[in-house]
Amino acid sequence: MDSILHKLKNGSCNTLGFNGTSSSGSGGCSSNSSSGGGCSHNGIENVHHLHEDVYNNGSPPKRCRLRRRMDSGKKNRPPFPWFGMDIGGTLVKLVYFEPKDITAEEEQEEVESLKSIRRYLTSNVAYSDTGIRDVHLELKNLTMCGRKGNLHFIRFPTQDMLGFIQMGRDKNFSSLHTTLCATGGGAYKFEEDFRTIANLELQKLDELDCLIQGLLYVDSVGFNGHPECYFFENPSDPESENCVKRTCCLDNPFPMLLVNIGSGVSILAVYSKDNYKRVTGTSLGGGTFLGLCCLLTGCETFEEALEMAAKGDSSKRGQTVASSFGHMMSKEKRDSISKEDLARATLVTITNNIGSIARMCAVNEKIERVVFVGNFLRINTVSTKLLAYAMDFWSKGQLKALFLEHEGYFGAVGAFLELLRITDDL
């Protein structure tokens, strides 16, 4: 395995589309990699060209990859560090694979910047002011591409993306020649910034592909010996203590309706690992909840908004407001409502709208299993229980709402898996 790292130190190209103007080293085929050909930074083109290369020996990228494969003398895997990134409308989700099987020799050969990244990420739980490692979600003792290690889950606000890219520049990330696999709308939005500021070329990946592959992978490895999936027992009674969370297995998960609630909402009908369609979506998701809640209550974070909502009135009076925000025309009535009630009304309104659309899709697609994911559900018991209730009640028990512990990270996991897959394909 040292040969990979050795290669790295010598600055040779990596598998896919890395910008050759890198400052360290000059070996390999990196010099023309960003200008089309086999090293295009367009994901689809890349796949296309890779397939071509199999039949069409001798292109420069092909020769480059062949040389690297011979050097490593083993199954291909990408150079460390291994990341997967999902750049959403509100949050960037980052998964990082920390190898735990590093030999002394390997450690010795590890370049400083790589070591620094590993230590920085794994020895902290918060980064800068806003980055957070969700320690409780860490997946331990995974074996991936022959390496053993832990998968870390990190998030930070998308508005801090430029700071992240600048850090990548300052830490000379481009010298590591890792492929930076990224999905989400931000992979397009920030592509140019990655290129010009940090000399990094993104491998842009389809958001929905990543979501599904990431979800199926995490579900298959489980959550450190426990199931990844859960549902609510007695969903029809969401306020009572009978409504309890229960883990379950997502064995034979198809077909499922997959409802991804991030800033916006996407709803997919998934028939198999590779067969799915986007049924619909709505822009009224977590972004709307947070934006509206901030406007209505003056709160400034998702956590604050949810805390207020949890304290809001869920009684009849609260429900009247919650059901539609109706009857707020008189100043007197507006003034009689607490910020907590407004926060809850916002949460309930957004959640019910999503639930109602999801239910309609489930009925239309004749799918009974509705899996809700996305960071809107993070620390959001009000919404998870409400969705469980809505699915159960309005379908008279026909539909079942399922949830997953790694909520908003599946896109990033999918991007990470793609990094391994792309390399493995070569």
Add this chain to the structure above:
Amino acid sequence: MDSILHKLKNGSCNTLGFNGTSSSGSGGCSSNSSSGGGCSHNGIENVHHLHEDVYNNGSPPKRCRLRRRMDSGKKNRPPFPWFGMDIGGTLVKLVYFEPKDITAEEEQEEVESLKSIRRYLTSNVAYSDTGIRDVHLELKNLTMCGRKGNLHFIRFPTQDMLGFIQMGRDKNFSSLHTTLCATGGGAYKFEEDFRTIANLELQKLDELDCLIQGLLYVDSVGFNGHPECYFFENPSDPESENCVKRTCCLDNPFPMLLVNIGSGVSILAVYSKDNYKRVTGTSLGGGTFLGLCCLLTGCETFEEALEMAAKGDSSKRGQTVASSFGHMMSKEKRDSISKEDLARATLVTITNNIGSIARMCAVNEKIERVVFVGNFLRINTVSTKLLAYAMDFWSKGQLKALFLEHEGYFGAVGAFLELLRITDDL
């Protein structure tokens, strides 16, 4: 025709379910009419009993009706005044038929309370503080049940319903023994108030039946020689002057997707006059728009809210807010947004959510014609154009958005028609 009025003056029963504790007169079968039997106040039961009566001569209600029919000596029609009422979550919609063919003799025999109602309604365009007659919607020279007259369209806030009921009591409305046909959720909510305060028994009618029958009727008679229906030419360019309103005929209207946007939203797939299903709905409709807009901007009326929204920013910056209310976490950003932008964001968000749901339904039901009605669309060009745009754009021209001039009144018209139909059936 004087015989009907004569009958009325003598206080005999009318056709359906009127409370017999009326203070004027004691003839006919009214005394037990509110306690079940043929005069039950439940619409379904009534129909059932009516059918029974045809084969089962001699029940008291039947005898009552037969006597009236013989008295009138002509085709049955209900006693004046003729009303249809739709009691929604925000607005009460009232249609009133003003007979224009009253003979001198008839006028002489007309009871004072009836005359007073007719004069009050037709000589004013505003009632109390909040009632409004939409004069521009008046349908002229209709012939209904052999009578010629004009149909008037009146609305007032549902929150003033008790005042309306009290007026009914003060004007001794119950002495007129008209059937009060009402639809909408409020027909249930206010039933008891009508009974106890004004001694009036509501004939409660199905909201969706009324909506469809009312719509088909108004479309069939047309709008005083003009078509009732319109669409937007060049919907893909809603901001330009090329996007213009054009009238059209709703000939052969089936199948249509009917999207009724009142306080909440109902979506129906209508396959024929009598064959339809409710596909879905959402509580995020006009009530949510108005409630949220009042909360966010301090406005107090729908008109004010729409005026603000029309002035709001529809440029890129405005659209960023509009698309989801996202990114409102910092006080600085919140403070940089005008009330007009917030109003527009609210309007656009609610409208797009409805458009998106409607489009999904249209695709699922394989219906290309999407008819939008309901009072949310009143004086609301922003939303109508946006819906026209959304249908056209997202379906690549496959779907067509249609609108109707009498927007929110079809339920009330349907209730009114039912008054005539029920009587005619006897």
